[in-house]
Amino acid sequence: MALFFDQDWFNTRLRALGKNQMDVAAVLGLSPSQVAEIWKDQRELMPQEVAQLAKFFSVPAAEIADRAGVSTPLPQEAPGEGDMGAVMEKLDELGGRMMRIERAIVDLKALILDLSRKE
Structure with missing residues (x-):
């Protein structure tokens, strides 16, 4: 993994294309x-820019992330058909x-109304 953005690699790829x-x-x-x-x-x-550059350069996203520096995140892959259980689990969690959150909003509204009546 490159510590910094690997200009030489990207410039070479651009020239090749x-x-x-x-x-x-x-x-x-x-x-x-x-x-x-x-x-x-x-x-x-x-992450979405890493994915776009991977398509542009016709290389895996991991290659772009590796060449772009240590803190470059990889894009998350879209779930496949076999991953629907994980998607449904995440939706349930959300x-x-x-x-x-909705309950907390109702509680806050009640508290605000209560405080405004006391004034």
Whole structure:
């Protein structure tokens, strides 16, 4: 894993594809100056940007993350058909969290009404 953004690797890949940083900017939906910040290791890549660059360069996302520096996160893979149990479990968990948040909001409203009546 590269400690810093591996400019040489990315520049070599761009040349091999006949592309440049302007093409990267278009793919990522960034300005040329934002791409320059990535190349200078002044801006971190987001997971979705890692995925987009992996497609652009036709390499695995892990390769992009490795070459982009130590703190570059890998994008999470979309769940496959066999992962529906995990998806449903996560939805159940989120549903429970939502119910607790809604209860807390009701409790806060009641507390605010109670305090406003006392004034």
